[in-house]
Structure formats: structure tokens, C-alpha cells
Amino acid sequence: MIFTVRTITIVGNEQLITNQSPLTAPTNILYFNKKKLHDEVLRLNPLVLDVDIQRVFPNGLSITLTPRTPVLLISTDTGDFFLDKHGEIIPGASTVYDRSSYVQIACNQNVAGGEQVKIAAAAAYAFTLQNYPEIQPQLFTCAHDRLIIAVEELVAYVPYEGDIEATVSSLHFLLKQFRIEGQHPKAVDLRFEKPVLITDWYVSASPSTAAAEAE
Known part of the structure; x- marks a missing residue:
């Protein structure tokens, strides 16, 4: 017919x-x-x-x-859970996606629905929007007062408030500058008006390139 x-x-x-x-x-x-x-x-x-x-x-x-693309992975006693860019669980994703290909998140909160988890997922997604894909996070940790991102052999302290996409963009810029300079601090604290670099257990000023960008 x-x-x-x-x-x-x-x-x-x-x-x-x-x-x-x-x-x-x-x-x-x-x-x-x-x-x-x-x-x-x-x-x-x-x-x-x-x-x-x-x-x-x-x-x-x-x-x-x-x-519905995963951006983060949470491993629990009951299994692996993939989260989308909104921090929501993607049911059945563990049968399709390889866990080794995704950044993990360590968090004591509920796997889905927690505000901190959603911000972490938004940060993970923001990394995918950058034009320098070689720089990728290794681990996200939800602390009480900040999101901690392990990336490029350092840790970054990121506030839960504000524009997470803009914050990740600023972090990305700093990481590119550290690559150019051939050295990086132990940590970068982005919870203040200008980035604070922590190196060898003391606080130093931001590199001139980063300061110029921040202004």
C-alpha cells in the first residue's frame, strides 16, 4: 500500500x-x-x-x-550516575557511556537535585565551551563554601555564586597563561574580585598578564 x-x-x-x-x-x-x-x-x-x-x-x-550528553560522573555504592549539564541524572547512561571518559565529582550531597551539584555540572559544561580543549578538569569536589576543581596540576577554588560560565572562562585564561610562562601555582582562588594565586604555601600577586585581563 x-x-x-x-x-x-x-x-x-x-x-x-x-x-x-x-x-x-x-x-x-x-x-x-x-x-x-x-x-x-x-x-x-x-x-x-x-x-x-x-x-x-x-x-x-x-x-x-x-x-542527552553527560558532563559529570558520580560513583556511589549503588553504582555510577551520569549527570547532564543541569546536574540531573541521565537514567541508563551507564549502559551506553564509558565512565573513564568523564570527569568525576566528589560530593556528600544528594546525587541529583542539590544546588552545588548543579553548579558543578554547569562548570563542567562551561569547560566544553572554551576554545582551548586541551585544558580539561580532572575532578570536581563540592566543599561547603566553594567548588574545588582539579585541573592542570593545580586546584581552583570557585564560588558557588555568580556567573559560573564567566568564572570558568577566567580560569581558562589563567591556565593558558601559566602554560605560556611554563609554571603554575599550587592553587588559584577565584572567590575574590581578582584571582589570588597560592604558591609554596604563600599568597602571591597574579601574573601581569592575568592582572591586565582582569582589569
């Missing part, structure tokens, strides 16, 4: 579709409810962030998947 759905092509990682039942619903590419199919795919497949559905005449559908 003409326009009967005979083929459905998945564009993207097919492993993201853990429940294929919505894909069996369309029988005619002219008359099926595209919005309903879209919503059902998202509802039953938490690894999928968005889906684009296109008719392919005369007998096909093309479904393009946008993944």
Missing part, C-alpha cells in the same frame, strides 16, 4: 533508543501524529534530548537523535 511505513532510519547512536515501542506506532507517513511520536520517543528514552522526525517518501521515516 502506498505511503505505508516500511523503513525507519535512525540517524545517530541507536543505543540511545532503549524503548522502541513508539517507533511501531506510525503506519502511514502522511497521517501519523508527528508531535505525539516526538513526545513519546522522548518520554520513553531518557538518553535522548531531542528528536527530529522527517517523512521520506514514499515509505520511510528518518529520525535524527540528539543525545
Whole structure:
């Protein structure tokens, strides 16, 4: 029969579709409810962030998947949990993604829903937006009064308040300067108006390049 759905092509990682039942619903590419199919795919497949559905005449559908990408990993006694950029758990992600490829977060709070966890996830995502991908964090730790980021053989103290994306951008700039200069402090404290560098157990002024940028 003409326009009967005979083929459905998945564009993207097919492993993201853990429940294929919505894909069996369309029988005619002219008359099926595209919005309903879209919503059902998202509802039953938490690894999928968005889906684009296109008719392919005369007998096909093309479904393009946008993944709900993890940015952080929390390991607990009950298993590994991947978090998206909003700090929310991505159910089933441990069956698809390799834990060794993701930055871990150490936190005593609830795995999901805690404000500090959400800020850490936003910081992890902000690192992916920088134009110098070689600089990547190794560990995030949620302390009581600050977020601690282990990166480039130093630790950075980041406030929970303020624009986390701008803070990460400033940290990224400093790390690039340290690479150029061939040395770096033990820690960088970004909780103040200007970065404070901590080296050899004493506090020093920021390098001239960093000071100029901060102004």
C-alpha cells in the first residue's frame, strides 16, 4: 500500500533508543501524529534530548537523535550516575557511556537535585565551551563554601555564586597563561574580585598578564 511505513532510519547512536515501542506506532507517513511520536520517543528514552522526525517518501521515516550528553560522573555504592549539564541524572547512561571518559565529582550531597551539584555540572559544561580543549578538569569536589576543581596540576577554588560560565572562562585564561610562562601555582582562588594565586604555601600577586585581563 502506498505511503505505508516500511523503513525507519535512525540517524545517530541507536543505543540511545532503549524503548522502541513508539517507533511501531506510525503506519502511514502522511497521517501519523508527528508531535505525539516526538513526545513519546522522548518520554520513553531518557538518553535522548531531542528528536527530529522527517517523512521520506514514499515509505520511510528518518529520525535524527540528539543525545542527552553527560558532563559529570558520580560513583556511589549503588553504582555510577551520569549527570547532564543541569546536574540531573541521565537514567541508563551507564549502559551506553564509558565512565573513564568523564570527569568525576566528589560530593556528600544528594546525587541529583542539590544546588552545588548543579553548579558543578554547569562548570563542567562551561569547560566544553572554551576554545582551548586541551585544558580539561580532572575532578570536581563540592566543599561547603566553594567548588574545588582539579585541573592542570593545580586546584581552583570557585564560588558557588555568580556567573559560573564567566568564572570558568577566567580560569581558562589563567591556565593558558601559566602554560605560556611554563609554571603554575599550587592553587588559584577565584572567590575574590581578582584571582589570588597560592604558591609554596604563600599568597602571591597574579601574573601581569592575568592582572591586565582582569582589569
